[in-house]
Amino acid sequence: MRRRGFTLVELLIAMGILAGILTLVAVYFGGQRDLTQRTQSRSEVQDRVRMVMQMVAQDLQMVGSRGFLDSSGNLITTVSSGCSGVNCLSSTNAGVQDGLAVQYVTTLRGSNQACRAVRYAFSGNTLQRSDVPCGSAASLVDLAPNILAMDIQYQCSDNTTSDTASCPQGSYPRSARVTVIGESMSIVANIPASSHTTASGSTVNCPAGRICLALTQEVLMPNLKN
Numbered sequence: 001m002r003r004r005g006f007t008l009v010e011l012l013i014a015m016g017i018l019a020g021i022l023t024l025v026a027v028y029f030g031g032q033r034d035l036t037q038r039t040q041s042r043s044e045v046q047d048r049v050r051m052v053m054q055m056v057a058q059d060l061q062m063v064g065s066r067g068f069l070d071s072s073g074n075l076i077t078t079v080s081s082g083c084s085g086v087n088c089l090s091s092t093n094a095g096v097q098d099g100l101a102v103q104y105v106t107t108l109r110g111s112n113q114a115c116r117a118v119r120y121a122f123s124g125n126t127l128q129r130s131d132v133p134c135g136s137a138a139s140l141v142d143l144a145p146n147i148l149a150m151d152i153q154y155q156c157s158d159n160t161t162s163d164t165a166s167c168p169q170g171s172y173p174r175s176a177r178v179t180v181i182g183e184s185m186s187i188v189a190n191i192p193a194s195s196h197t198t199a200s201g202s203t204v205n206c207p208a209g210r211i212c213l214a215l216t217q218e219v220l221m222p223n224l225k226n
Contacts, residue, residue: 038191041184041211045146049182049213052127052144056100057219059118060176063102064088064223086172086224091165096149096181096202097122098163103134104223120150148212149181151198155218157225163200176219184211 064085083103092099100120107114115134120127120143127147128140155175156167165173179198187209194206196214206212 037186038188038211041186041188042213045182045184045211045213048144048146049180049215052147052150052182053178053180053215053217055129055143056120056150056178056180057217059100059102059104059120060178060219060221062104062106062223063221065104065106066223086165086167089165089173089221089224091152091154093163094122096151096179096198096200096204097147098150098152100150100152122147122150144182146183146185147180148183148206149179149196149198149202149204149214151179151181151200151202153177153199172224173221174224175221177216178219179214179216181206181212181214183207 064083088103090101099122101118103115103117105114106116113133117130117132117134117136117138119130119138119140121130121140122128123140123142125147126145127143127150129143130138130140132139152163153176154162154165154167154173155177156162156171157174158168158171160168160171162173167173177199179196179200181196181198181204183206188211189209191209191211193208194212196204196206196212198204198214199216204214
């Protein structure tokens with residue numbers, strides 16, 4: 001018996017079905033790829049912004065500290081930070097990319113290195129940090145790229161607020177409200193532009209194609225009271 005092959009119509013139908021299946025598979029894997037990229041970018045920017053916030057918060061909490069615990073747990077107050085009270089903190093108001101300089105004594109270093117002078121500054125959108133012994137020249141190194149904002153507003157002891165660390169005479173900076181905003185390193189598909197509000201009320205725009213994260217934290221500075 002003679003076998004009949006596929007007709008042209010049958011081949012066209014089969015090719016159409018196959019093309020439809022391949023299109024669905026491509027759309028599915030494309031969506032999975034975009035989802036993976038968004039997840040990775042979001043995780044990366046969260047880690048970077050949280051790291052910056054943690055370091056800035058720790059330095060602000062320590063500013064003005066003069067106590068040093070030796071290896072036996074004894075409190076040593078002869079290690080000087082070279083400053084006193086509010087003089088241990090200075091800042092620059094540069095819109096939403098503020099600068100910051102602090103001095104404190106820390107137990108995490110030996111007695112000859114216990115006094116630290118820490119400074120933050122921006123180079124473009126890269127946040128830089130210097131951590132050197134007191135009296136040494138600052139040595140800024142890159143801390144985190146793609147930081148759109150580190151905006152700090154200071155709460156003074158007389159209940160006024162200031163965009164710098166200079167409070168009215170007779171008062172001192174009691175706390176600092178810090179906003180850190182970072183954007184993803186890579187461009188991500190289908191991400192619309194967004195905007196975020198900083199501690200001082202300024203607006204920071206995040207461009208389309210970038211995942212941005214904004215964190216705001218209130219940091220107490222107990223060592224500036226005296």
